Amino acid sequence: MAAVTSKSGRIPPFVTLLLLAITTLYPLGFVASTSFRHKADYLRAPYRWPESWSLDNYVRLIENYDVGRAFINSALVIGVALAVTLVLATLASYAIVKLDLPFRRVFAGSFLSVMLVPSQVLIIPVYLLLSYFRLVDTLPGVTLVYIATNLPFAVFFMMTVMRSVPDVLIEAAKMDGAGPLRTLIDIVVPILRTSILTLAILVFLAMWNELIFGLILLPSEANNLLTPKMASIGGRFVSNQPILMSGLMLTSLPPIIVLTFLSKYLVSGIAAGLGK
């Protein structure tokens, strides 16, 4: 709306947005500042600025609740699952969109048809399947599940952006004698690198925040991932706000860092996703 023309007319929208931004930022600021103060200091005046800052809550959380281990587990599982998902989705979408793939429509249709299946439908049979292969309570098991549950969307996303790669470029590479893999690595991937980064962010967020499979497939303490772990132990700390807040900080930090530095790619991806 090139609507609000006068300078003074711009103030009410600004104030409204500012108020809404405060409802988002204040709770997060509260979590952050509380996580660095002692319980006694917090109880004396919860809303006052902390008198002293310390990392004690984080140290206690890591020493007593094995949260560091959970963080490393999450990093390992998601690192591998994310990399594999991106590589496999790129290969599959390239074959479906750009190569002479037999049964192309069967493949494309299969990926798309399972894209919207909610995880509740899958938990019971996936649990039984993994227990048959003795993969319950192992990190490779949950890594496989994370790859599988994120692949359909990843393939769909890559198919969409793959269509924007001009066929002329691929034909030209072929004329120069480049094989399909060489063409993919030298021509297609460089063109799509920002799209691949957008996809990487979306898949990372989905994996980092996943809850149900993490809870069910990794029951023993040593194998816990961070988000499911915080979900299950968080309730115990309601009487000790500062330590709970340090747990919430650790769990939210990776997504917030990603949003801070890569928001450009995330926002453009969401805007583009609507064009379908």
Add this chain to the structure above:
Amino acid sequence: MAATATGSEAAAAAGSSHPATGQSGERGFALLAVAPAALIVFLLLLVPILGALVISFFKTDGVTARFVGLDNYASILTDRLVHAVFLVNLQFLIAVPLVLAVATLCGVLLYEKVLGWRFFRIVFFIPSVLSTAVIGLMFKSTFAYDGPVNSLIVAAGGAPVSFFSTATLGVAVIILALVWSGFGYATLIILAGLSSIDREVFEAAELDGASWWQRLWTITLPQIRRVLMFVSVINVIYTFTSLFGFVFVMTAGGPGYSTTTLDYLIYTKAFSSADMGSGSALAILVFGLIGLLTLLQARVARSKAD
């Protein structure tokens, strides 16, 4: 889907029209390239979905199994608990118009490009990148008996409220969490929709002397009705698929079953009552419901666009 089909047909036609030397090599590579992804999706998604369907016809605890036909479905559809939980789930639909209203407000205001709009856009999106478990725990501690909200109530001279031991207040807090976590994403989608409107439409209306509100109701909102429909659809679907994290950390479904949602019920049924058959049947029914909603709403959106 239609676009995929036509696109691939065209590509297939192009592929067969020039029998280049490396053609069979390319086909082989293409199959190899799609195989790993296809195999993983087949084994870990398609087989389990079919598995869920099969399990739903059995009475099983994972060790022994007995075929019971449609008994699991019959008992779920007549189960008073499932009815009650379904009604609980419907209460969360209140979040949909709230998300829509807040997000439309934010979208329209951001579209005016007021000072700092890029900053606001990112700030509103922060809750969307956080885990529902994190948000749930934030709201749980904020509304705890000795939490910040109650200390404000006490400071104002009131008596502290036990938010999570009454059904209505528990649901209300979860709805608040749902709106807080979801409006930023909806705002981005609405903003993208607004940006695709031809600016001349607004300029013409402005020349006609239409006021800001008139333009909002008669031009802006009708122009983005498909986007608003899309936002409603995904938020309706969220209330059936994405409440698990909130319920898990905030109320564990209580008091009683008053905040138990369908997705939380599937979880408790499958792993607490050792009855995977009826858990699967419930999951299949919820999946069917979500599929139906998606199709129905997509149809509504399309007919409105015509």
